[in-house]
Amino acid sequence: MYDWAKLQQFCEQVFARAGVPRANAAIVAESLVQADLRGVESHGVVRTDIYMKRVEAGRMNPHAEPAVVSERDMVTLLDGSNNFGAVVGTRALDIAMARAKANGASIVGVRGSNHFGTGAYYALKAIEQDLILLVMSNASQTMPPTGGVRPFLGTNPLCVGVPAGQEQPFLLDMATSVVARGKIIVAAQKGEPIPSGWAIDKDGNPTNDAQAALNGSVLPLGGPKGYAISMFIDILSGVLTGAGYGKYVNNMYENWEEPQQVGHFFIAVDVSRFMPVEQFKRRMDDYIRLIKAEPKAQGVEEILIPGELEHRQTLLRKRQGIRLPLKVAMELDAIGQKYGLDVSAAAFGEGSIMGGSIA
Template sequence: MSSQSLPLLYDWEKLQSFCCDVFTRAGVPVTDASIVAESLVQADLRGVESHGVVRTGIYLKRVEQGMMDPQAKPSVVSEYGNVALVDGNNNFGSVVGSYALDLAMERAKLHGAGIVGVKGSNHFGTGAYYALKAIQQNLILLVMSNASQTMPPTGGVRPFIGTNPLCIGVPAGEENPFILDMATSVVARGKIIVAAQKGEKIPLGWAIDKDGNPTTDAEAALEGSVLPIGGPKGYAISMFIDILSGVLTGAGYGRYVNNMYENWQEPQNVGHFFLAIDISRFMPIEMFKQRVDQYMRQIKNEPKAPGVSEILVPGEIEYRQTEARKQGGIQLPPKVVEELHEIGLKYGLQLSDAAFQHHPVIGETQGLTG
């Protein structure tokens, strides 16, 4: 099958298996390959395509060029009580992040809260990937990461800090969990990358060009800088995340976090910061979940502004996206499909095997509708 005739709609489980097989055949241990693939596909399921399988190619290239080491396992550098410092030893960010999350959750169960800092890591995907795992353990999670410089300080022109993301996950009972997963820029730089791949314009206010001028050109934005959310407030929050994730842990910070697309001489040395909280140290978990449910319902029942049909809570849109894409498939851009197709051929795999097959529901087939 030629790349031109490949489908654009994919089954999430088959796509995850395809990515896992690709990483495994590229020399990544199968357990770690499974984590990386799960992280990527979960991002696509949630509608965060900028952190999805579009990253497969650059991850593989970093491994092939010796910029990531999938054989070197993360390790604990120091620990004291509920606090630990992890060196990712330049493994995949999602592998390192998963290791650090497990430590934070373990210490939260023992001490009420677990705090784990990370150095020597790489791009770790979406924060929601970790928050969802903590929620399953009845824990609240705050997770943050720094990133390579793509955003100027307020008043500046040149990129100095990253779009450093912050994620907070809170379990609920009958309602969907609260998941805030945001970059500290107006938009994640990955979305501009996706727009550039699609040849699309970006909204005014997302970014400036290399001379500091506002731009709607995605390519010019990639040469320039994305802008902080809320102006100086987003800039300050990004600095705070950089201090906890980078300065405090011994990882890179500011201009010392290396760009995975541009720097082919040094590892990224990304830093992360995990804080897990055991809810049961405050009140019984079921009581907490009931209170969260009540809180969310009260929010959603607030009077609505003209033209607003529903008040949403953080994470609700992504939850609905996940359910819809599990049922109806993940649609990938043609350029991403072509790249994955070529990667698959390189490792003896067929991307078309992961194509979404529509399964009619009862009453939809000709024999049941008449």
């Protein structure tokens, strides 16, 4: 098990020693570890290795400053200048929040970015400012259009965060595929099969083999509905912003000649423009409690709201630590050795290898 704060510090130091400005290194490390805390391992420190390789290969520019291309009324267009997606996303969020406070609502479109982690990373920060946030991003091709076989769309994620009072906030963070492709990557690393219905192989056949799925396509959530939502996100994040779209969003694991050209889309809404914030939070609490008080199906102990399980997972992992797959732990160890750092210092106890994981 790894102490989350020490693991985050390790990742920050690794990025910094690789030449990433310290402030940017801190943002990227925080976004990765927060994903692991929430139980979204597919977007956690498992991404450290590929991020480092792209920096070392010159495919990302950690020194570039995201630049405002245009700004009018409530709408801003930001060019990420090929910096880390989490750095670009944080800059976009800061603009969206400031302009929402000033104008009541704001839209920030982003081009020239990279994989930006989980949408929840940004939504939680907006919730702290009593803002409602919708954030979406496109991604490289991993999902076919309904009726197709070849990947064309990404598993383009959608996240919505809404503040509440005493209850946990509403926090929906979802891929538009049946499952995030990162979970298939994790299954492949562990040598584990994947459930039926997650993916097809390169010939369009259903598969339980994680590696065959990575060579094929993940499937849209809800069939044509997930396909349509993913396409909509690609239009807003890619076509509208000037970023890549469809086949023009480059795969960070496979394309070592070009930047990713990922696009994002942020919409922030100031709750106080509709009613006093405390009144809204009381109404949200009442709404959530009404849902939780609904009759439960047989065998169901509790009705949960989106984001509640992840919040509980965060509290648990902050107390008990984060367990990493052996392959990820070994990758971090190798990266640490390269930069004169010891990841085992972040482990509880002696950091010994047990049961296929570093415990």
